[in-house]
Every structure is written in structure tokens, then in C-alpha cells.
Amino acid sequence: MQQQALTVRTALAVDFGAVDALLARSYPAILKADYPPSVLVTAVPLISKAQPRLVMSGTYFVVEDGDGVIVGAGGWTRMAPPGFGEEARGVAHIRHVVCDHRRLREGIGRRLMGHIFRTSEAAGIQQYECFSTLTAVPFYAACGFSTLGPMTVALRGGIDFPAVHMRRFLKAD
Template structure:
């Protein structure tokens, strides 16, 4: 069952609503995939959206009946390091309202990100997928590159999967 959504550019003024949505989504999805102590330490850092991402015009919100039901975006800079690799973009901070999961919200946002990245000259997208999101990215043409540990802050290791999609 699909939901009708409009994808719009999100901005700094949406921060509170977006971070609240991310918190609800991750609280629903991550238990059972990650140990409670990992979540306790990692979630606070994962819920904050980088202001530069919100100001970039590359972070999107999905609206259904005027409510934000999903979010996600992409950047040229690698999350955490800020490094840039020629023609490589990075998918960032995806979340869907728990009651709207598996209705096409995330797919619609990802399609917008792919289109936007291609228009900006990117030839590949990468992401640090959480363990439960791997199947979502695989369904959308991403391949597993390797298991990685993403450091959140200076002392919180978070198991993830580096995934990549070649854009054509």
C-alpha cells in the first residue's frame, strides 16, 4: 500500500520536527539489531542533523496531508570527515514515521536524492547503512561494500554497512 507524498526541500526551520521524527523511527527500528548500551550511547549523536546539511538544499522532507512523514538527503562531503571524493555523494539521515514504513515514503525521498545527485554530477552514491536499513538500500540498487564501524562523537562506535550505488 503506497502513501501519497510530496517531497520538498527541508530547512533549518524544520529541524525540531525532523529530529523528533528520526528519534521515533530509530527507537522503533533499532532495538533487536543493536545492543541497548550501543543505542543508549549512539542515538543522541544520530538524532542531530548537521546544520550544513539542512542549509544545503539537499535534505528533503516527505509530506502527507501536511505532516512530515519522512526525511533524508545527501551531501558531497563524507559524513564525519567532510572529505570529498570526485563525483561521489553520500546518502544521509533517512527516517520514516513508524506508521508509514513500507509505504513508499523512503523510496520517494531516495528517488529525489538520486535525481538531485545526478543533476549535480555525481556518478555514485554511498551510505553508511544501519543494519536494519541494508535491505532497503539493496532494493534500491545499492551494493554492500563492507562492514564498518562509524564513530559517533569521539567514543561511540556504531556498527554499519558501507553501501554504494553507481548512478547511470
């Protein structure tokens, strides 16, 4: 079977529904092995919704397969996620990265992260912060991130989501 070509592009307003659907179907499936049922029932529905402002930020991207189907999404912002500080010069926060759970290990995430690194570095980014799911820690480590330690992301209504704080510095050429 020949692998389809993957294209990364900046997300548009018309992509919002497809990104939302991708998050809603993939996060629960991907995270199931690493989180207890209580987190899957309470927190995952909150984190698996697309954020309009982020999707339309100009630094959020989608990955399309050869048929134009969105199979991955994610991006970066200079602003930290809500509740985690302010903008810091030269620092990007990796945000809401997802890959279709039926298409794991096809290079979608790597292609997306390569694009994120290129676009953010061109904008003067020197350091990356990431609040990884427990499931994605090995992926981010393979992309050059170091683990800083466990953390909890407080969601609305007193619901907490266990995560891992990770960091990557721009590598010198």
C-alpha cells in the first residue's frame, strides 16, 4: 500500500468543524490507555474541543492527506495557555496537537511538528513549552523535548487534568 502525501497548511475558519471533530474522536481513543475512567469522563470532554481563537490564530496548522482529509492539527502561540502566565520573549507554547487515532505512526505528527518548528523559529522563537498528555510524552521526547515534571492543568468546574511539563530549546545549526 502506497502512503498518501501529507500537506501542512495554516488552519482557516472553515477548518474549525473538522478540527473539532478530529479532537473529539481522537483524544478519547488515544488517551484511554493512560488515564483512569474518571479523567476520561470528566476532563477529556473539556480538552477535546477546538478553540476558535487558537484555530484562527495564524499559528495553528492542519495536516491533510492526499484526499484533503484533515488527519492532524496543532500549533503554537506566544501566549501561555489560560492560567499559565503571560507572553515571554522568544518562547512558544505548543498547543492542542492531535493526530487521527486511526493514522498513528504514519509521520503525521512529525510533519506537523517540523512545520511548527520552522514557522516559529522564523518568528524568533528560541524555546518551546509544552503541557503534554501522559500519552504523548514519548512523542515529544522524540521531537527533542525534555521532561520538567508532572503537572496538573486545572479545567473549569474544579476538574483537573494530569499532564507533563516539557521544554525544548532551539538547537544550534
